[in-house]
Amino acid sequence: MQSYSKKVSMTVIKRLPRYYQYLKDLSDRDVEKISSKELAELMGLTASQIRQDLNSFGAYGQQGYGYPVDELKNAIKDILGLTKSYNCIIIGSGNLGMAISHYERFRDEGIHILAMFDNNRQRVGMYTGSIPIYHTDDLERFVAENVIDICILTIPREAGQEMVNRVCAMGIKAILNFVPLDLTVPDDVVVENVNITDSLYTLTFLLGES
Amino acid sequence: MQSYSKKVSMTVIKRLPRYYQYLKDLSDRDVEKISSKELAELMGLTASQIRQDLNSFGAYGQQGYGYPVDELKNAIKDILGLTKSYNCIIIGSGNLGMAISHYERFRDEGIHILAMFDNNRQRVGMYTGSIPIYHTDDLERFVAENVIDICILTIPREAGQEMVNRVCAMGIKAILNFVPLDLTVPDDVVVENVNITDSLYTLTFLLGES
DNA sequence: TAGATTGTTAATCGATTAACAATC
DNA sequence: TAGATTGTTAATCGATTAACAATC
Numbered sequence: 001m002q003s004y005s006k007k008v009s010m011t012v013i014k015r016l017p018r019y020y021q022y023l024k025d026l027s028d029r030d031v032e033k034i035s036s037k038e039l040a041e042l043m044g045l046t047a048s049q050i051r052q053d054l055n056s057f058g059a060y061g062q063q064g065y066g067y068p069v070d071e072l073k074n075a076i077k078d079i080l081g082l083t084k085s086y087n088c089i090i091i092g093s094g095n096l097g098m099a100i101s102h103y104e105r106f107r108d109e110g111i112h113i114l115a116m117f118d119n120n121r122q123r124v125g126m127y128t129g130s131i132p133i134y135h136t137d138d139l140e141r142f143v144a145e146n147v148i149d150i151c152i153l154t155i156p157r158e159a160g161q162e163m164v165n166r167v168c169a170m171g172i173k174a175i176l177n178f179v180p181l182d183l184t185v186p187d188d189v190v191v192e193n194v195n196i197t198d199s200l201y202t203l204t205f206l207l208g209e210s
Numbered sequence: 211m212q213s214y215s216k217k218v219s220m221t222v223i224k225r226l227p228r229y230y231q232y233l234k235d236l237s238d239r240d241v242e243k244i245s246s247k248e249l250a251e252l253m254g255l256t257a258s259q260i261r262q263d264l265n266s267f268g269a270y271g272q273q274g275y276g277y278p279v280d281e282l283k284n285a286i287k288d289i290l291g292l293t294k295s296y297n298c299i300i301i302g303s304g305n306l307g308m309a310i311s312h313y314e315r316f317r318d319e320g321i322h323i324l325a326m327f328d329n330n331r332q333r334v335g336m337y338t339g340s341i342p343i344y345h346t347d348d349l350e351r352f353v354a355e356n357v358i359d360i361c362i363l364t365i366p367r368e369a370g371q372e373m374v375n376r377v378c379a380m381g382i383k384a385i386l387n388f389v390p391l392d393l394t395v396p397d398d399v400v401v402e403n404v405n406i407t408d409s410l411y412t413l414t415f416l417l418g419e420s
Numbered sequence: 421t422a423g424a425t426t427g428t429t430a431a432t433c434g435a436t437t438a439a440c441a442a443t444c
Numbered sequence: 445t446a447g448a449t450t451g452t453t454a455a456t457c458g459a460t461t462a463a464c465a466a467t468c
Binding site: 102111176194199203204 | 224227290296305306310313316319383384390398402403404405407411414416420
């Protein structure tokens, strides 16, 4: 993986996936180079901001030319950690868990979902695609026998904190959390929240303002 | 609805739903008052920031006492537009659409999902709970016959922009977008994106940093 | 009244924008 | 070489933190 010295702020990090998506699209359309000005127009940012953002990781552009799309795309892919491969489990096999288990965009980037877990015995033993559904009683055993990098949590709010304690105790260091709850985790565990309710409330606020 | 003069920044707006969740929890636990210091500790913010945030909407606290939990909760509920009621449709009846149709936290806050739409004829005519699934061919007719405030988009990426054009043409002014794509909409339409892929990529980045 | 805590102003910090020399 | 566009420094803008007078 790429090494860089400057400390990168969360503001910039949150923009990286978006850069990556745009560069993938450009690359798919066989665009070979793009200037900060062109990309800025495309993404609704300023050219200055783009140059600042990219420079927190290194000098990818070429004066008088711009940025080579494919090279920059791969650099950001690497920065995002997407040149590695990851093993995931999904806890909660409701509709949300099911939806995510089908995400092709995950598998494409080296995100492998190995199993789903549920405490509903009716679902246990079933498969969703090639992904088996196990009982949550088997969590600890499964995680001991497989290297799991990421846990995706799609369980009800009530069960959230208790389950996350178990997940952290198993040594999993990254959680994609769909539970509408601020989880408490040890310092070395990273959590990224997807809070659908909060997004909807932001929308109703904005609807009232416009 | 509450009126306030100062222009409120997006940074503050994005924190409002979180204030609301915490205040609801406190209220449920019959906590009557809270100081900015206590709330700051609870939420991982600073007391100063909380006082600044709340003051962009008005003076809800009382010197020497703190903030009355229930009153503040209701004020934020009103600011978020959640004292009104909203009619929604969901376009896309896959697992993600299904998951959202079951969200109790929506109905509790006056968000009513009237119908789902899909272009898969196999699903048309079915019900999920009390919500009917119609064919997307019937969208325009349905929206003409019902006042729809919000459209929730859970369709594949390929169909995203074309569908959003139809949605905007029907006069819907708010979109909760799960399509991993930056949608182009008229100026008077508000869009809130829930991008699961971007969240996962942020997580893999953070995992590499830690 | 005295203690506590707000509302608000001022100071600091960080992020964005502007400008331009370096260079392809 | 001349034109274009980067990398980077300096200027501006906005958000967070600190401080304190107002007041319950």
